[in-house]
Amino acid sequence: MKIAILGCGNIGTSIAHGFADCDKINLKELTLTRRQLEPLDTFKQWGIKIHSDNKKAVKESECILLTVGPQQMVELLEDISDALDPKKHILVSVVTGVRIDQIRKYINPKVQVVRAMPNTAAAIMESMTTLSVESDFDQAGLNKVKQLFNYIGKTLVIPEELMVPATALGASGLAFFLRAIRAASQGGTEIGFHAEDSILIAAQTAKGAASLLLDSDHHPESEVDKVTTPRGITISGLNQMEHGGFSSAMIKGIVTSAEKAEQLFKDKE
Numbered sequence: 001m002k003i004a005i006l007g008c009g010n011i012g013t014s015i016a017h018g019f020a021d022c023d024k025i026n027l028k029e030l031t032l033t034r035r036q037l038e039p040l041d042t043f044k045q046w047g048i049k050i051h052s053d054n055k056k057a058v059k060e061s062e063c064i065l066l067t068v069g070p071q072q073m074v075e076l077l078e079d080i081s082d083a084l085d086p087k088k089h090i091l092v093s094v095v096t097g098v099r100i101d102q103i104r105k106y107i108n109p110k111v112q113v114v115r116a117m118p119n120t121a122a123a124i125m126e127s128m129t130t131l132s133v134e135s136d137f138d139q140a141g142l143n144k145v146k147q148l149f150n151y152i153g154k155t156l157v158i159p160e161e162l163m164v165p166a167t168a169l170g171a172s173g174l175a176f177f178l179r180a181i182r183a184a185s186q187g188g189t190e191i192g193f194h195a196e197d198s199i200l201i202a203a204q205t206a207k208g209a210a211s212l213l214l215d216s217d218h219h220p221e222s223e224v225d226k227v228t229t230p231r232g233i234t235i236s237g238l239n240q241m242e243h244g245g246f247s248s249a250m251i252k253g254i255v256t257s258a259e260k261a262e263q264l265f266k267d268k269e
Protein backbone atom coordinates (compact mmCIF):
# COMPACT_ATOMS: atom_id res chain seq x y z
CA MET A 1 0.00 0.00 0.00
CA LYS A 2 1.24 3.49 -0.86
CA ILE A 3 1.22 5.56 2.32
CA ALA A 4 1.13 9.31 3.02
CA ILE A 5 1.69 10.81 6.47
CA LEU A 6 0.23 14.32 6.47
CA GLY A 7 1.56 16.67 9.18
CA CYS A 8 4.78 14.91 10.08
CA GLY A 9 5.70 16.24 13.55
CA ASN A 10 6.49 14.16 16.64
CA ILE A 11 4.15 11.22 16.12
CA GLY A 12 4.26 11.37 12.31
CA THR A 13 8.05 11.11 12.22
CA SER A 14 8.01 8.37 14.88
CA ILE A 15 5.69 6.33 12.64
CA ALA A 16 7.83 7.16 9.58
CA HIS A 17 10.99 5.97 11.39
CA GLY A 18 9.22 2.72 12.30
CA PHE A 19 8.02 2.21 8.71
CA ALA A 20 11.51 2.97 7.40
CA ASP A 21 13.13 0.38 9.70
CA CYS A 22 10.55 -2.42 9.59
CA ASP A 23 11.68 -3.78 6.19
CA LYS A 24 8.06 -4.30 5.13
CA ILE A 25 7.42 -1.00 3.39
CA ASN A 26 8.89 0.21 0.12
CA LEU A 27 10.31 3.62 1.05
CA LYS A 28 9.63 4.91 -2.48
CA GLU A 29 5.91 4.41 -1.74
CA LEU A 30 5.99 6.57 1.39
CA THR A 31 5.24 10.32 1.31
CA LEU A 32 5.60 12.71 4.26
CA THR A 33 4.24 16.26 4.40
CA ARG A 34 4.52 19.30 6.64
CA ARG A 35 4.81 23.02 5.87
CA GLN A 36 8.39 23.44 7.12
CA LEU A 37 10.37 20.66 5.48
CA GLU A 38 13.85 20.96 7.08
CA PRO A 39 13.09 18.56 9.98
CA LEU A 40 12.31 15.87 7.36
CA ASP A 41 15.66 16.12 5.53
CA THR A 42 16.90 12.76 6.85
CA PHE A 43 13.89 10.98 5.33
CA LYS A 44 14.61 12.59 1.96
CA GLN A 45 18.12 11.11 2.07
CA TRP A 46 16.53 7.66 2.52
CA GLY A 47 14.51 8.05 -0.70
CA ILE A 48 11.20 8.91 0.99
CA LYS A 49 9.16 11.61 -0.78
CA ILE A 50 8.77 14.77 1.29
CA HIS A 51 6.86 17.95 0.32
CA SER A 52 4.20 20.38 1.52
CA ASP A 53 1.44 19.58 -0.95
CA ASN A 54 -1.12 17.51 0.99
CA LYS A 55 -3.43 17.09 -2.02
CA LYS A 56 -0.60 15.75 -4.19
CA ALA A 57 0.41 13.36 -1.39
CA VAL A 58 -3.18 12.06 -1.22
CA LYS A 59 -3.36 11.58 -4.99
CA GLU A 60 -0.15 9.52 -5.05
CA SER A 61 -1.14 7.30 -2.06
CA GLU A 62 -3.82 4.87 -0.83
CA CYS A 63 -3.50 4.94 2.96
CA ILE A 64 -3.56 8.51 4.31
CA LEU A 65 -2.41 9.07 7.88
CA LEU A 66 -3.45 12.37 9.46
CA THR A 67 -0.97 13.36 12.19
CA VAL A 68 -1.63 17.09 12.73
CA GLY A 69 -2.75 18.66 16.01
CA PRO A 70 -6.49 18.78 16.80
CA GLN A 71 -6.77 22.49 15.98
CA GLN A 72 -5.07 21.96 12.57
CA MET A 73 -7.39 19.13 11.59
CA VAL A 74 -10.28 21.04 9.97
CA GLU A 75 -7.92 23.04 7.74
CA LEU A 76 -6.18 19.83 6.65
CA LEU A 77 -9.46 18.01 5.94
CA GLU A 78 -10.74 20.95 3.90
CA ASP A 79 -7.44 20.99 1.98
CA ILE A 80 -7.56 17.29 0.98
CA SER A 81 -11.29 16.59 0.73
CA ASP A 82 -11.47 17.04 -3.10
CA ALA A 83 -8.58 14.63 -3.63
CA LEU A 84 -10.10 11.80 -1.53
CA ASP A 85 -11.60 8.92 -3.50
CA PRO A 86 -13.72 6.37 -1.55
CA LYS A 87 -12.73 3.61 -4.01
CA LYS A 88 -9.02 4.20 -3.47
CA HIS A 89 -8.32 5.73 -0.05
CA ILE A 90 -8.41 4.72 3.59
CA LEU A 91 -8.04 7.65 5.98
CA VAL A 92 -6.33 6.96 9.31
CA SER A 93 -6.50 9.72 11.92
CA VAL A 94 -4.23 9.69 14.98
CA VAL A 95 -5.58 13.09 16.03
CA THR A 96 -6.67 13.13 19.65
CA GLY A 97 -10.31 13.72 20.46
CA VAL A 98 -11.69 13.99 16.90
CA ARG A 99 -14.45 11.43 16.31
CA ILE A 100 -14.99 9.61 13.01
CA ASP A 101 -18.41 11.27 12.50
CA GLN A 102 -16.76 14.69 12.96
CA ILE A 103 -14.11 13.83 10.34
CA ARG A 104 -16.80 12.66 7.90
CA LYS A 105 -18.48 16.10 8.01
CA TYR A 106 -15.51 17.60 6.13
CA ILE A 107 -14.98 14.88 3.49
CA ASN A 108 -16.95 12.54 1.22
CA PRO A 109 -18.69 10.42 3.91
CA LYS A 110 -18.14 7.28 1.81
CA VAL A 111 -14.37 7.43 2.47
CA GLN A 112 -13.43 4.77 5.02
CA VAL A 113 -12.01 6.29 8.21
CA VAL A 114 -10.00 4.58 10.96
CA ARG A 115 -9.00 6.20 14.25
CA ALA A 116 -5.63 5.12 15.56
CA MET A 117 -3.79 5.99 18.76
CA PRO A 118 -0.13 4.98 18.54
CA ASN A 119 2.75 6.22 20.70
CA THR A 120 6.23 7.52 19.89
CA ALA A 121 7.80 4.08 20.51
CA ALA A 122 6.59 3.48 16.93
CA ALA A 123 10.04 4.86 16.02
CA ILE A 124 11.61 1.64 17.38
CA MET A 125 8.70 -0.63 16.33
CA GLU A 126 7.41 -0.87 19.91
CA SER A 127 4.24 1.23 19.69
CA MET A 128 1.03 0.25 21.41
CA THR A 129 -1.61 1.29 18.89
CA THR A 130 -5.33 1.14 19.54
CA LEU A 131 -7.61 1.20 16.49
CA SER A 132 -11.27 1.94 16.07
CA VAL A 133 -13.77 2.01 13.19
CA GLU A 134 -17.51 2.53 12.73
CA SER A 135 -19.73 -0.52 12.32
CA ASP A 136 -20.07 -0.13 8.51
CA PHE A 137 -16.28 -0.29 8.01
CA ASP A 138 -14.96 -2.85 5.55
CA GLN A 139 -13.13 -5.62 7.50
CA ALA A 140 -10.47 -6.07 4.80
CA GLY A 141 -9.59 -2.38 5.08
CA LEU A 142 -9.30 -2.64 8.85
CA ASN A 143 -7.01 -5.67 8.50
CA LYS A 144 -4.74 -3.70 6.16
CA VAL A 145 -4.43 -0.83 8.64
CA LYS A 146 -3.92 -3.27 11.52
CA GLN A 147 -1.12 -4.94 9.57
CA LEU A 148 0.57 -1.58 9.01
CA PHE A 149 0.60 -0.80 12.73
CA ASN A 150 1.59 -4.38 13.57
CA TYR A 151 4.81 -3.67 11.63
CA ILE A 152 5.66 -1.01 14.23
CA GLY A 153 4.37 -2.60 17.46
CA LYS A 154 1.25 -4.18 18.93
CA THR A 155 -2.36 -3.32 18.06
CA LEU A 156 -5.74 -3.64 19.72
CA VAL A 157 -9.11 -2.85 18.11
CA ILE A 158 -11.41 -1.09 20.60
CA PRO A 159 -14.81 0.67 20.56
CA GLU A 160 -14.54 4.32 19.51
CA GLU A 161 -15.75 5.63 22.89
CA LEU A 162 -12.53 4.21 24.39
CA MET A 163 -10.21 6.09 22.02
CA VAL A 164 -9.86 9.13 24.29
CA PRO A 165 -9.09 6.98 27.36
CA ALA A 166 -6.61 5.07 25.14
CA THR A 167 -4.79 8.37 24.50
CA ALA A 168 -4.21 8.79 28.23
CA LEU A 169 -3.21 5.18 28.92
CA GLY A 170 -1.24 4.36 25.76
CA ALA A 171 0.06 7.59 24.19
CA SER A 172 0.55 9.80 27.27
CA GLY A 173 1.33 6.58 29.15
CA LEU A 174 4.76 6.51 27.54
CA ALA A 175 5.63 9.75 29.37
CA PHE A 176 4.25 8.38 32.65
CA PHE A 177 6.50 5.31 32.51
CA LEU A 178 9.50 7.38 31.38
CA ARG A 179 9.01 9.65 34.40
CA ALA A 180 8.76 6.56 36.64
CA ILE A 181 12.11 5.34 35.23
CA ARG A 182 13.67 8.75 35.79
CA ALA A 183 12.40 8.80 39.38
CA ALA A 184 13.85 5.32 39.98
CA SER A 185 17.20 6.45 38.58
CA GLN A 186 17.19 9.51 40.84
CA GLY A 187 16.73 7.14 43.77
CA GLY A 188 19.56 5.04 42.36
CA THR A 189 21.88 8.03 42.25
CA GLU A 190 21.05 8.95 45.85
CA ILE A 191 22.04 5.43 46.99
CA GLY A 192 25.34 5.46 45.13
CA PHE A 193 25.12 4.95 41.35
CA HIS A 194 26.41 7.34 38.69
CA ALA A 195 23.53 8.82 36.68
CA GLU A 196 24.15 6.77 33.50
CA ASP A 197 24.46 3.48 35.44
CA SER A 198 21.33 4.37 37.38
CA ILE A 199 19.33 4.98 34.17
CA LEU A 200 20.60 1.71 32.65
CA ILE A 201 19.63 -0.34 35.72
CA ALA A 202 16.22 1.39 36.03
CA ALA A 203 15.37 1.21 32.31
CA GLN A 204 16.44 -2.42 31.79
CA THR A 205 14.57 -3.39 34.99
CA ALA A 206 11.43 -1.63 33.70
CA LYS A 207 11.83 -3.42 30.33
CA GLY A 208 12.16 -6.75 32.16
CA ALA A 209 9.04 -6.05 34.25
CA ALA A 210 7.02 -5.20 31.10
CA SER A 211 8.35 -8.27 29.27
CA LEU A 212 7.37 -10.54 32.19
CA LEU A 213 3.76 -9.46 31.63
CA LEU A 214 3.81 -9.40 27.82
CA ASP A 215 5.51 -12.79 27.47
CA SER A 216 3.12 -14.54 29.87
CA ASP A 217 -0.48 -14.01 30.93
CA HIS A 218 0.55 -13.33 34.54
CA HIS A 219 -1.01 -10.58 36.65
CA PRO A 220 1.48 -7.91 37.83
CA GLU A 221 0.85 -8.80 41.48
CA SER A 222 1.77 -12.46 40.97
CA GLU A 223 5.18 -11.24 39.71
CA VAL A 224 5.40 -8.80 42.66
CA ASP A 225 4.73 -11.72 45.04
CA LYS A 226 7.84 -13.47 43.65
CA VAL A 227 10.02 -10.49 44.57
CA THR A 228 8.61 -9.75 48.02
CA THR A 229 9.55 -11.84 51.06
CA PRO A 230 8.01 -11.45 54.56
CA ARG A 231 9.64 -8.53 56.41
CA GLY A 232 11.80 -8.13 53.30
CA ILE A 233 13.53 -5.29 51.53
CA THR A 234 11.16 -5.04 48.53
CA ILE A 235 7.89 -4.96 50.45
CA SER A 236 9.19 -2.26 52.81
CA GLY A 237 10.18 -0.08 49.80
CA LEU A 238 6.93 -0.81 47.98
CA ASN A 239 4.76 0.00 50.98
CA GLN A 240 6.69 3.23 51.56
CA MET A 241 5.95 4.22 47.94
CA GLU A 242 2.25 3.44 48.43
CA HIS A 243 2.19 5.58 51.63
CA GLY A 244 3.50 8.37 49.35
CA GLY A 245 0.62 7.82 46.92
CA PHE A 246 2.40 5.87 44.13
CA SER A 247 -0.61 3.95 42.69
CA SER A 248 -3.00 6.77 43.51
CA ALA A 249 -0.85 9.35 41.66
CA MET A 250 -0.69 7.16 38.54
CA ILE A 251 -4.46 6.54 38.55
CA LYS A 252 -5.29 10.24 39.10
CA GLY A 253 -2.83 11.29 36.37
CA ILE A 254 -4.38 8.93 33.83
CA VAL A 255 -7.93 10.09 34.68
CA THR A 256 -6.88 13.77 34.42
CA SER A 257 -5.19 13.21 31.03
CA ALA A 258 -8.28 11.44 29.69
CA GLU A 259 -10.51 14.34 30.83
CA LYS A 260 -8.20 16.86 29.16
CA ALA A 261 -8.02 14.83 25.91
CA GLU A 262 -11.81 14.93 25.64
CA GLN A 263 -11.76 18.74 25.39
CA LEU A 264 -9.00 19.28 22.79
CA PHE A 265 -11.01 19.46 19.57
CA LYS A 266 -13.87 21.83 18.91
CA ASP A 267 -15.29 21.62 15.39
CA LYS A 268 -17.31 24.36 13.63
CA GLU A 269 -20.76 22.99 14.53
Ligand SMILES: NC(=O)c1ccc[n+]([C@@H]2O[C@H](COP(=O)([O-])OP(=O)(O)OC[C@H]3O[C@@H](n4cnc5c(N)ncnc54)[C@H](OP(=O)(O)O)[C@@H]3O)[C@@H](O)[C@H]2O)c1
Residues within 6 Å of the ligand: 006, 007, 008, 009, 010, 011, 012, 033, 034, 035, 036, 037, 054, 067, 068, 069, 070, 072, 075, 076, 094, 095, 096, 117, 118, 119, 120, 171
Ligand atom coordinates in the same frame (compact mmCIF):
# COMPACT_ATOMS: atom_id res chain seq x y z
N1 LIG B 1 3.11 13.03 20.22
C1 LIG B 1 2.54 11.89 20.62
O1 LIG B 1 3.09 11.12 21.41
C2 LIG B 1 1.19 11.49 20.06
C3 LIG B 1 0.77 10.16 20.18
C4 LIG B 1 -0.46 9.80 19.63
C5 LIG B 1 -1.25 10.76 19.02
N2 LIG B 1 -0.82 12.04 18.96
C6 LIG B 1 -1.70 13.02 18.30
O2 LIG B 1 -1.12 13.29 17.04
C7 LIG B 1 -1.32 14.64 16.69
C8 LIG B 1 0.02 15.32 16.41
O3 LIG B 1 0.79 15.33 17.60
P1 LIG B 1 2.34 15.70 17.55
O4 LIG B 1 2.82 15.61 18.94
O5 LIG B 1 3.02 14.91 16.50
O6 LIG B 1 2.23 17.23 17.10
P2 LIG B 1 3.28 18.09 16.29
O7 LIG B 1 4.66 17.65 16.62
O8 LIG B 1 2.91 19.51 16.47
O9 LIG B 1 3.01 17.63 14.77
C9 LIG B 1 2.00 18.17 13.97
C10 LIG B 1 2.66 18.59 12.67
O10 LIG B 1 1.67 18.93 11.73
C11 LIG B 1 2.25 19.83 10.81
N3 LIG B 1 1.13 20.54 10.19
C12 LIG B 1 0.23 21.37 10.76
N4 LIG B 1 -0.67 21.79 9.86
C13 LIG B 1 -0.34 21.20 8.68
C14 LIG B 1 -0.89 21.23 7.39
N5 LIG B 1 -1.98 21.95 7.08
N6 LIG B 1 -0.30 20.47 6.43
C15 LIG B 1 0.80 19.74 6.68
N7 LIG B 1 1.38 19.68 7.92
C16 LIG B 1 0.81 20.41 8.89
C17 LIG B 1 3.16 20.72 11.66
O11 LIG B 1 4.35 21.05 10.96
P3 LIG B 1 4.45 22.42 10.08
O12 LIG B 1 4.11 23.55 11.00
O13 LIG B 1 5.86 22.42 9.58
O14 LIG B 1 3.45 22.24 8.98
C18 LIG B 1 3.56 19.78 12.81
O15 LIG B 1 4.89 19.33 12.70
C19 LIG B 1 -2.07 15.28 17.84
O16 LIG B 1 -3.44 15.26 17.55
C20 LIG B 1 -1.76 14.37 18.99
O17 LIG B 1 -2.76 14.37 19.95
C21 LIG B 1 0.38 12.43 19.43
